[in-house]
Amino acid sequence: MPAAEHTSWDPHSRGASIDFDAPNQARLFDALLGGRDNYVADREVVDQLADLAPGVGQMVRDHREWVGRVLRLLVTQCGVDQFLDLGSGLPGLDNTHQIVQRNNPEAKVCYIDNDPVVLAHGRALLEENENTHMLEFDITRPETVTTDPGLRRRVDFDRPMAVLLCAVTGHILDDDVVRQTVRGWVKAIPSGSYVVVSQQFDPADGSVHSELARTLHKAFLGTAVATAFRERGEIESYFEDLRMVEPGLVQLHKWWPDGPRLVPLSEWNHLMLGALARKP
Numbered sequence: 001m002p003a004a005e006h007t008s009w010d011p012h013s014r015g016a017s018i019d020f021d022a023p024n025q026a027r028l029f030d031a032l033l034g035g036r037d038n039y040v041a042d043r044e045v046v047d048q049l050a051d052l053a054p055g056v057g058q059m060v061r062d063h064r065e066w067v068g069r070v071l072r073l074l075v076t077q078c079g080v081d082q083f084l085d086l087g088s089g090l091p092g093l094d095n096t097h098q099i100v101q102r103n104n105p106e107a108k109v110c111y112i113d114n115d116p117v118v119l120a121h122g123r124a125l126l127e128e129n130e131n132t133h134m135l136e137f138d139i140t141r142p143e144t145v146t147t148d149p150g151l152r153r154r155v156d157f158d159r160p161m162a163v164l165l166c167a168v169t170g171h172i173l174d175d176d177v178v179r180q181t182v183r184g185w186v187k188a189i190p191s192g193s194y195v196v197v198s199q200q201f202d203p204a205d206g207s208v209h210s211e212l213a214r215t216l217h218k219a220f221l222g223t224a225v226a227t228a229f230r231e232r233g234e235i236e237s238y239f240e241d242l243r244m245v246e247p248g249l250v251q252l253h254k255w256w257p258d259g260p261r262l263v264p265l266s267e268w269n270h271l272m273l274g275a276l277a278r279k280p
């Protein structure tokens with residue numbers, strides 16, 4: 001199993017120690033989705049988020065629904081049969097491999113994360129068949145990851161694939177690191193591949209939504225669940241060399257909804273943009 005080398009001076013590394021007294025991105029998402037793999041510190045953040053604006057749990061569920069819609073489109077209409085789920089998070093109810101293998105049992109899925117708890121749960125719960133793997137890498141080092149023989153044994157870099165960066169770039173606070181990360185992955189994948197990104201959004205227009213994005217950013221700065229809410233132009237720059245699939249970079253409920261919206265939107269729904277794009 002390939003393992004990212006972690007050393008104490010490594011700026012990319014979050015280390016292998018597990019701190020159950022501090023909140024954690026993956027466990028927070030699990031708590032927001034109503035999962036059981038979270039602790040008091042994570043649930044306290046859920047309460048803080050709900051105090052700042054109600055509806056955060058619904059937004060995270062909407063996000064998973066959106067990822068599902070994108071995956072179904074990729075597997076049924078785009079013919080994609082290789083998926084790299086970067087910053088995959090804790091296993092949930094309907095995970096990437098279950099969604100795509102329901103449509104194509106031969107589809108290959110590599111989950112990639114560098115959180116020890118995600119890796120342990122992922123190996124126990126996700127690696128259900130020979131087409132599904134959980135691997136440890138730092139996704140901000142695309143050159144190292146994409147040349148790793150362990151990954152190349154599982155994914156064919158001569159054939160199109162889909163790279164998912166869903167709700168992960170927002171947790172990488174340095175804009176330059178995110179841009180280089182996305183650019184590195186886009187460079188490494190062959191023509192005909194797809195890139196999926198969802199990112200927390202600051203409309204930067206003086207609106208109540210922009211104010212909320214800034215309040216949320218400040219509230220968690222310096223903690224393990226700090227989040228960068230980025231402006232549209234910054235997020236669009238990730239897609240520079242790609243062709244957007246309609247409807248482009250939009251709030252998730254506007255991206256080919258399953259039907260009319262019956263659940264009311266909350267302020268949170270305005271704070272996440274997502275897009276699917278193809279490498280020409």
Ligand SMILES: C[S@@+](CC[C@H](N)C(=O)[O-])C[C@H]1O[C@@H](n2cnc3c(N)ncnc32)[C@H](O)[C@@H]1O
Pocket residue numbers: 025026029067086087088089090112113114115118137138139140165166167168171172
């Ligand atoms: C919010 S959670 C996952 C969300 C998941 N992709 C989804 O769509 O529900 C973000 C995940 O990204 C992982 N992550 C953050 N930075 C990473 C990095 N540099 N390398 C690998 N994984 C990373 C975290 O460990 C966490 O599991």
